[in-house]
Amino acid sequence: MDRAEMIKKLRSKLTEKRFVHSIGVEYTAATLAFKHGADVEKARVAGLLHDCAKCLPADEKLKKCKKYGLPISKVEKANPDLLHGKLGAYFAKEKYGVSDKEILSAITYHTTGHPDMCLLDKIIFVADYIEPNRRMIRELTEIRKEAYEDLDKCIIHILKNTLEYLDTGSAVIDDMTQKTYEFYVR
Ligand code: DGI
Numbered sequence: 001m002d003r004a005e006m007i008k009k010l011r012s013k014l015t016e017k018r019f020v021h022s023i024g025v026e027y028t029a030a031t032l033a034f035k036h037g038a039d040v041e042k043a044r045v046a047g048l049l050h051d052c053a054k055c056l057p058a059d060e061k062l063k064k065c066k067k068y069g070l071p072i073s074k075v076e077k078a079n080p081d082l083l084h085g086k087l088g089a090y091f092a093k094e095k096y097g098v099s100d101k102e103i104l105s106a107i108t109y110h111t112t113g114h115p116d117m118c119l120l121d122k123i124i125f126v127a128d129y130i131e132p133n134r135r136m137i138r139e140l141t142e143i144r145k146e147a148y149e150d151l152d153k154c155i156i157h158i159l160k161n162t163l164e165y166l167d168t169g170s171a172v173i174d175d176m177t178q179k180t181y182e183f184y185v186r
Pocket residue numbers: 021051054079082110111112128162166171172173174175177178
C-alpha cells in the first residue's frame with residue numbers, strides 16, 4: 001500500500017483529532033530519524049500507523065484481540081486501551097500490508113515501551129509523546145529538546161512523567177511500563 005492509500009484507510013478508522021495526531025507523529029518520527037540516523041521511510045510508516053487501532057471501543061479491542069489470538073494480560077483486560085499497540089501492529093500487517101518487523105515492533109510497543117528498545121522503537125515512543133499537536137504536558141519543552149540531544153534520557157523523562165501521572169489516578173501500571181523505566185534509569 002502506498003502512503004495515499006494508507007492515509008485514506010486510516011482517515012476512515014480514526015477521529016479527526018487522532019488522525020491529525022498520527023500525521024504529527026509521522027513527521028516528528030521522520031525528524032528524529034534524520035537526527036539519529038534511522039530509516040526515515042520506516043519511521044514515517046510506523047508513526048503514521050501507530051494508533052490505527054486506537055479508536056475502536058474498549059470491548060471491540062478485547063474482542064478483536066481474542067479473535068486474532070493476540071495475548072491479553074490481566075492489566076490489559078482491565079485497561080483494554082493498552083491493547084491498541086499490539087492490535088495496531090496486527091492491523092498494520094494484515095490490513096495495511098506492512099511486513100517489516102521493525103515497524104511492527106515499534107507499533108506494538110509504542111505505549112509502554114519495552115526494555116532494550118531498538119532505535120525505531122525509541123523514535124516512535126518519543127515521537128508519540130512530543131509531536132506538535134499534543135496538548136502541553138508537564139516539562140514537554142524540555143522533553144522535546146532532549147529528544148534531539150539524548151534519546152535515552154528523553155525516554156527516561158517520558159516514562160517518569162507517565163508513571164507519576166498514572167500514580168495520581170486509579171490506573172494500574174502495566175509491568176512493561178515499569179520494567180522499561182527500570183531498564184533505562186539504571
Ligand atoms: O495513544 P496515544 O494517546 O497517542 O498515546 P499512548 O499510546 O502512549 O497512550 C497513552 C495512554 O496510555 C495514557 O493515557 C497513559 C496510558 N498508559 C501508558 N502506560 C500505561 C498506561 N495506562 C495504564 N493503565 N498502565 C500503563 O502502564
